[in-house]
Amino acid sequence: MKTSILMLTISALSVGFSAAAEPIQIIQPAKITEPEKVELGKMLYFEPRLSKSGFISCNSCHNLSMGGVDAIPTSIGDRWQQGPINAPTVLNADFMLAQFWDGRAKDLQEQAGGPIANPKEMGFTHELAVKTVASMPAYRQKFAKVYGSEAVDIDKITDAIAAFEKTLVTPNSPFDKYLNGDEQAISADAKTGYELFKSHGCVACHNGPAVGGTSYMKMGLVKPFHTDNPAEGRKAVTGKESDKMVFKVPTLRNIELTYPYFHDGSVWSLAEAVNTMSELQMGQKLTEQETAQMVEFLKTLTGEQPQIVLPILPPSNETTPLPQPFSKG
Helix, strand or coil, rough: CCHHHHHHHHHHHHHHHHCCCCCCCCCCCCCCCHHHHHHHHHHHCHHHHHCCCCCCCHHHHHHHHHHECCCCCCEEEEHHHHCCCCCCCCHHHHHHHCCCCCHHHCHHHHHHHHHHHHCCCCCCCHHHHHHHCCHHHHHHHHHHHHCCCCCCCCHHHHHHHHHHHHCCCCCCHHHHHHCCCCCCCCCCHHHHHHHHHHHHHHHHHCCCCCCCCCEEEEECCCCCCCCCCCEEEEEEHHHCHHHHEEECCCCCCCHHHCCEECCCCCCHHHHHHHHHHHHHCCCCCCCHHHHHHHHHHHCCCCCCCCCCCCCCCCCCCCCCCCCCCCCCC
């Protein structure tokens, strides 16, 4: 009996040590320490009146029922304008070193303010967004409870949205269970795919809890990536020619849900995305079997999706700025 217990203990320690040494780490469930702020942030995340049209919310482009994306190449903005770039997932976004493909926002709060005032996205202004929220007594009461004052400003709005977004993590994926020692959590093909993922060098960029998001890399490192999308990557932030086509490495968590792929949203198939990255970034061609096995591994990164109870938003009133869904300018 003692021998059996000893062997089980050694086995458990061995699994734990092995998992700790892996380039991918387990994602932990969110710990909510400010529930009232998170609830306010959820209301604002689903609030379409933060847009000029009164129709577009954060959830429009980062749909929580669709893996935190909108599943189209580039998002649809104010007055049906075509967005400039593929919408990255909001799930596990707090693990990123910065926000947006080019990293121009340092954190989730700074990111949250960008689309509101972008004429091609929500098409509003921060001033009008604040006036809209402040016009509703129910919102002012919630701001008073969370921030100690009924006063509404853009910093509080974006702080609350960021607090909600930080809770949008996806733990307990089959691969997390595998890292925790459950050998049956993923298939033999997925295990082989993971070994290929490591041996082919994918983990150089796609590592950590989010399996990416913590570094920048040139798209088309070995062979050029051809696209009609005008985005220049980090060059737009730094002004350096050497940063052209350098983008934040995306997370691979929930990757089977976040198609179409790449910053231009040009690839719909996960298998094609795997082959494209292998060839352009590493100069390697995968066999059909290797591709299938790597795809099987990537699918094991889909975790438990956030279970969201839709918030009931307060009604507008005579002081609330009117939406302009069909404005020409």
